Every structure is written in structure tokens, then in C-alpha cells.
Amino acid sequence: DAGITQSPRYKITETGRQVTLMCHQTWSHSYMFWYRQDLGHGLRLIYYSAAADITDKGEVPDGYVVSRSKTENFPLTLESATRSQTSVYFCASSEGATHGSNEQFFGPGTRLTVL
Amino acid sequence: AQSVTQLGSHVSVSEGALVLLRCNYSSSVPPYLFWYVQYPNQGLQLLLKYTTGATLVKGINGFEAEFKKSETSFHLTKPSAHMSDAAEYFCAVSSSGGYQKVTFGTGTKLQVIP
Numbered sequence: 001d002a003g004i005t006q007s008p009r010y011k012i013t014e015t016g017r018q019v020t021l022m023c024h025q026t027w028s029h030s031y032m033f034w035y036r037q038d039l040g041h042g043l044r045l046i047y048y049s050a051a052a053d054i055t056d057k058g059e060v061p062d063g064y065v066v067s068r069s070k071t072e073n074f075p076l077t078l079e080s081a082t083r084s085q086t087s088v089y090f091c092a093s094s095e096g097a098t099h100g101s102n103e104q105f106f107g108p109g110t111r112l113t114v115l
Numbered sequence: 116a117q118s119v120t121q122l123g124s125h126v127s128v129s130e131g132a133l134v135l136l137r138c139n140y141s142s143s144v145p146p147y148l149f150w151y152v153q154y155p156n157q158g159l160q161l162l163l164k165y166t167t168g169a170t171l172v173k174g175i176n177g178f179e180a181e182f183k184k185s186e187t188s189f190h191l192t193k194p195s196a197h198m199s200d201a202a203e204y205f206c207a208v209s210s211s212g213g214y215q216k217v218t219f220g221t222g223t224k225l226q227v228i229p
Contacts, residue, residue: 042205042221043159058216090158094217102147102209102217106158 002026006091006107014115019078021110023091031094032074033104034058034066036087043090049074050096081114088112117142117208121220129228134178134193136223138206141187148189149207149217150180159205165189176200201227 004025013019023032034046035058045058047066055066063085065077078085088111092104122137140146147166151159163174170182176199180191189206206220 040221043219045216048216092159103149103161103164104159104217106151106160108158109156 004091004093004105004107006089006110008110009108010111012113012115013081015082016080019081019112021076021078021089021091021112023074023076023107025072025074025091025093025105027093027095027105028071029093029095029105030071031096032068033092033094034064034074034076035090035092036060036085037090037109038087046076046089078112081112083114086112086114117146117210117218119206119208119218119220121204121206121223123223124221125224125226127226127228128196130198131195134191134196134200134225136191136204136206136225138180138189138191138220139187140189140206140208142208142210144210147209148180148182149209150174150178150189150191151205151207151219152176153203153205153222155202162191162204196225196227198227198229201225 007022033048035043044060049055049068052071068074088109090109091107094104118141120139149164150162152162153159163172165172165182173179178193203222203224205222207217209217
């Protein structure tokens, strides 16, 4: 299917476990992003990537790791999950302003609960 | 630096009434401005965007927004609310030229009362 997909859609894990959230886009967009959404905070940028093998920190990167070996995939790993990482995670992609307007396209989200 | 302020985390309107969701931004360079909508348990989807040109922008589902540089505002309006408009709305700003990060507001939850 064309578009941007995330898996799993729901995940329950325990404190200290490693968790990986997957994101896949079919548009060949250069830019990809990970956000977390929490009540009262809106969307906060965790990490972003401008191209394969190029990643950079966002607003709240601590406790997260990303990689981007292929343009279409941008997994987010919580190395040792904590309860404060309970949130809804959104992946997004964009062509960037040189090709458009920085419009971002969002996946459906992953609801993560850390017990 | 850029920022977005959405006035009112919750707004209630009657079905058929005017919808007005307020957004003010700050940006040191000409901005790109966006409104996104989020329905329950879904991702954000673009309602409309302003890049350059006409300051009144029309989007999907009958929504429109006007870019007012002098007021640094980009308020979202719809003449007549429908029950299906109940959702959370996010204003966002990005600087024009190359990649600049998109900064989102904290969102306004719209309730439509029958």
C-alpha cells in the first residue's frame, strides 16, 4: 500500500525492555521524523533524518536511538524503556522545502505503554 | 527561532455555528504555515497550508485560513460547523527555504454540540 505505515499499532512492554517501533514510507521522501504526542505537550520531535544514514536529534532525544539504512525505513528504538516513555508515537515524512513546503505526512501512530 | 501559540485548548460550538480556531506564530523569516486535523486514534492530516501568494487559503472540508503578517496570525475558520468536524486541530509553522523543522502548536480540541 502506498503511504506511510507504522508497526505495531499498539505495544505494551515492561520497564527496562528494548522496544523498536517501525516506520515505512513508499513515497521516497528524503526527510523522516519521529514525534511523541502527550497531553498538554502537543507533538514533540524526537529525531529526524534528512536522508539515508543522516540523522539528527530533535527536542526530546534522550532514551531513544534511530537508524536509517534505507530511504523508506526509519525505526525508532527505546533501548531501555521507562514509564515516562508511555506515549503515542508518530512517524512522518516530507520532501522538504526545496521540493515543496515542508508539508509532513503522518503515519497512524503507535500507542506504547510501559508498565 | 519559531513558535506557535494556539489560544484555547478546548473550543465548543453548536452545529451550524461559525468555527474559529486561533493561531499566532513567530518566525524570523517568511513562514510556511499549516493546519492539521487529528481524528481519534489517527495520525495528523493536512487541512490547508500557506506558502506564498494569496493570503486566504482554502482547505478541505470547507475550512479556510487567512495569513495576516501584521498580526502574525493564521486563524482557521469554517462558516458552519458539522458534527464530523469534532477533532483536534494543530497549527504549525516552518521557515521557508531549505529544510527547517516544523514547530507544532499544542492543539485545540473542537467539540460540536448538536
